[in-house]
Structures are given as C-alpha cells and as structure tokens.
Amino acid sequence: MDGIHDLGGTQGFGAVRHSPDAKAFHADWEKRVNALYSLAVRLGVFNMDEYRHAIERMEPRHYLTASYYERSLTSLATLCVEKGLVTRDELERRAQGAFPLALASAPGRSNAPARERFRAGDRVRVKADHVAGHVRMPAYIRGRVGVVVAESPAYPFPDAHAHGVAADDEPTYDVRFSTAELWPSSADAAFVHVGVFQSYLERAPAD
Amino acid sequence: MAGVPASRPAASVEQRLDAIQSVLDERGMQPGEFIVQADHLVEEKWVPENGARVVARAWTDAAFKARLLADGKAAVAELGYEMPRHHRHLVVLENSGEVHNVICCTLCSCTAFTIIGLPPDWYKDLEYRARIVRESRTVLREMGLDLPPEIEVRVWDTTADTRYMVLPARPPHTEGWSEERLAAIVTRDSLIGVARL
Numbered sequence: 001m002d003g004i005h006d007l008g009g010t011q012g013f014g015a016v017r018h019s020p021d022a023k024a025f026h027a028d029w030e031k032r033v034n035a036l037y038s039l040a041v042r043l044g045v046f047n048m049d050e051y052r053h054a055i056e057r058m059e060p061r062h063y064l065t066a067s068y069y070e071r072s073l074t075s076l077a078t079l080c081v082e083k084g085l086v087t088r089d090e091l092e093r094r095a096q097g098a099f100p101l102a103l104a105s106a107p108g109r110s111n112a113p114a115r116e117r118f119r120a121g122d123r124v125r126v127k128a129d130h131v132a133g134h135v136r137m138p139a140y141i142r143g144r145v146g147v148v149v150a151e152s153p154a155y156p157f158p159d160a161h162a163h164g165v166a167a168d169d170e171p172t173y174d175v176r177f178s179t180a181e182l183w184p185s186s187a188d189a190a191f192v193h194v195g196v197f198q199s200y201l202e203r204a205p206a207d
Numbered sequence: 208m209a210g211v212p213a214s215r216p217a218a219s220v221e222q223r224l225d226a227i228q229s230v231l232d233e234r235g236m237q238p239g240e241f242i243v244q245a246d247h248l249v250e251e252k253w254v255p256e257n258g259a260r261v262v263a264r265a266w267t268d269a270a271f272k273a274r275l276l277a278d279g280k281a282a283v284a285e286l287g288y289e290m291p292r293h294h295r296h297l298v299v300l301e302n303s304g305e306v307h308n309v310i311c312c313t314l315c316s317c318t319a320f321t322i323i324g325l326p327p328d329w330y331k332d333l334e335y336r337a338r339i340v341r342e343s344r345t346v347l348r349e350m351g352l353d354l355p356p357e358i359e360v361r362v363w364d365t366t367a368d369t370r371y372m373v374l375p376a377r378p379p380h381t382e383g384w385s386e387e388r389l390a391a392i393v394t395r396d397s398l399i400g401v402a403r404l
C-alpha cells in the first residue's frame with residue numbers, strides 16, 4: 001500500500017537525533033513489547049509480514065505520532081484481535097481505556113505470473129504496480145531503472161505472506177539505482193541499493 | 208471504529224501492554240518467562256561486540272574475510288553467531304578509500320540485529336528513514352561524517368530479509384594490533400556505516 005510508513009525520499013524532515021551511545025530501548029515496557037511480538041511470531045500466531053503490515057495499516061496520524069514500540073504494540077494487539085485470541089472490547093476493558101488498533105487490511109496478491117531470472121549486470125525496471133495490500137517495494141523505486149548486483153536465496157513473497165495467500169518463495173535482487181535516476185537534480189550523489197522481489201521486476205532495454 | 212480518534216482517552220501504553228500480556232498468559236503462552244529470556248538476548252547476546260569481533264577477524268585473516276564477503280551468514284556462524292531463521296542471507300559491505308557503505312530500512316527497522324545489535328533509536332526514527340536514501344551525504348555530515356565527493360556512497364535499503372553489515376576500513380595506525388584490541392575500536396555506528404574508524 002502507498003502508506004504513511006513508506007518514508008524513503010520524503011522531504012521536510014529535520015536532523016537525525018543521533019548520539020554514538022544511543023539506546024535501542026528507553027523503558028522496560030518497550031523491551032516487553034519487543035519480547036511479546038517475537039513470542040507471538042515464534043508460536044506461529046502471525047508471521048513477520050503480517051506483523052509489518054499491521055504497523056503499516058495504522059491510521060496515519062496514529063502512525064506518525066506513536067513511538068516505535070507503540071507501533072509494535074498496536075500491530076501485536078491488532079493481530080491478536082484479527083486472529084481471534086481476544087476481542088477489542090475485552091482488550092479495552094482490561095486496559096481501562098480506548099485501545100487504538102490498525103485499520104482493516106485490503107486483499108493480498110500472489111507472485112507475478114511470469115517471473116524472470118536475472119543476473120548481476122542486468123538492467124531491470126521496477127514495475128509500476130500499485131498494490132492495495134502489503135508490498136515491500138518502496139514507492140521511490142516504482143518505475144525506475146537500475147542494475148542487478150546480486151541475487152538472494154528465495155524468501156516468502158510478502159504480498160502474499162502478509163495475507164494468507166498461497167505463493168511460491170522467490171528471490172530478491174539487490175538492485176543498484178543512482179539517486180540521479182530516483183530524484184533527478186534533487187538528491188545527493190550516491191547509489192541506493194534496494195532488495196527487490198523478483199515479482200516486482202522486469203527486464204529493461206540495454207542502455 | 209479502529210484507528211479513528213477515540214471518543215474516550217486511550218489507555219496508557221503500559222495498560223495496553225498489560226492487557227495483551229494477560230491474554231497471552233491465559234492462552235498458555237508463558238509471556239512472563241519469555242520476557243526474561245528475551246531480556247537476556249537483547250542485553251547480552253545480540254550486541255554490536257559480535258559484529259566488532261567479525262570485523263577484527265576479517266582484518267587479520269584474509270581467508271576468513273574472503274568467506275565473509277562470499278557468504279556472510281556462514282562466516283559469522285564460524286564465530287558462533289546465529290541469525291534468525293527468516294534472515295536467510297547476510298551481505299557484508301566492504302568500505303575502502305573509494306567506497307563508503309551505509310545501511311537503513313526506509314519501510315520499518317530491519318537490521319542484522321543478532322550481529323550488529325538491536326538498532327538504536329535514531330535508526331528507527333522517521334528522519335533517518337526518510338532522508339538517508341535521498342540526502343545521504345548531507346545526513347552523514349550532520350551526523351559527523353563529512354565524506355569528500357570522490358568517495359562513492361552506497362546506501363543499502365533493507366527492504367527484504369537479506370541483512371547487511373558494513374565492514375569498516377581498517378585504520379592504518381592499527382598495524383600489528385591483536386584481534387582483541389582491534390575489536391575494541393569497532394563501533395556500532397561503523398557497522399551501520401554512519402561513521403568511519
């Protein structure tokens with residue numbers, strides 16, 4: 001989905017709050033959230049793609065103002081409700097207040113019907129797909145041309161795996177894009193490498 | 208209605224978390240026990256010192272470095288480091304005098320956390336996720352790393368379950384140092400690529 005989470009290349013943000021000894025956690029409850037969502041994944045209540053997608057489905061104002069671990073908590077709770085472990089009413093009764101959850105999911109999709117195997121050096125174009133459900137193609141590469149630098153082992157296809165849709169595992173390709181291709185005249189000179197699922201790619205004509 | 212600003216105030220995050228934990232507990236999932244185990248993992252097992260040891264070994268053992276660059280997951284396993292099952296691939300990115308690599312996850316917060324440690328707060332912040340792919344040199348300069356234009360910058364966006372780790376360039380003044388002493392100078396920031404050593 002073209003959601004609020006898809007931040008790569010969005011302009012208008014300020015400085016990164018960086019320090020060399022920055023913490024991963026700032027409170028004990030954050031560690032508890034992190035443990036409980038991974039426990040749920042470990043026990044097969046949901047998978048990582050469902051988990052990521054339930055964060056993306058948060059109402060945009062909630063997404064932007066929630067802390068990282070509040071987003072994690074919201075995904076965990078949303079999936080526990082959707083999987084039938086508990087009702088929202090019961091959660092709110094126990095929490096003694098409103099319990100904001102993510103919005104409903106759109107349907108997923110399976111692999112692209114025709115997928116091509118690529119090799120390092122091949123020029124590829126990211127298909128101009130607009131996907132209602134979960135997708136791991138950041139919008140900033142949509143329709144853009146890059147060069148394959150490597151192939152990964154096969155992974156579950158996220159667009160299907162986040163939705164309980166049957167699909168084959170498929171490789172991702174590390175594709176190298178120049179920032180001049182991604183944001184002409186409007187980016188620092190660099191290459192951006194993105195892990196792109198095979199279904200998202202088509203062969204591009206040679207230069 | 209889900210997500211719509213509520214007519215009554217939201218419960219605190221702690222109250223919400225307690226509610227979920229009580230549900231998992233009633234389901235027999237033993238969340239309390241797992242929280243204790245996970246605390247040990249995040250505080251003691253999944254730490255940047257792992258990546259630092261990998262780097263120090265690569266700096267002092269050319270054959271190991273070749274294996275690390277060819278198949279990162281198998282090479283770190285030689286040193287006893289595991290990765291979660293869904294991380295099927297570790298790609299190690301070598302910095303040099305000509306090339307600088309930096310990693311990010313624009314869509315969420317993915318990292319090789321068992322090797323380089325759990326991501327620090329700023330890595331997960333909206334600012335880093337939005338800006339590092341488009342304004343890499345500017346962001347790195349703001350973070351204290353001013354790269355000359357002749358160094359090629361490569362940003363790696365972790366959009367799949369392939370994970371990345373930067374292999375920093377070995378500082379010239381460390382000639383003859385022991386592996387242990389070398390490991391001590393490798394920082395988490397250098398494994399992410401927002402610093403050079």
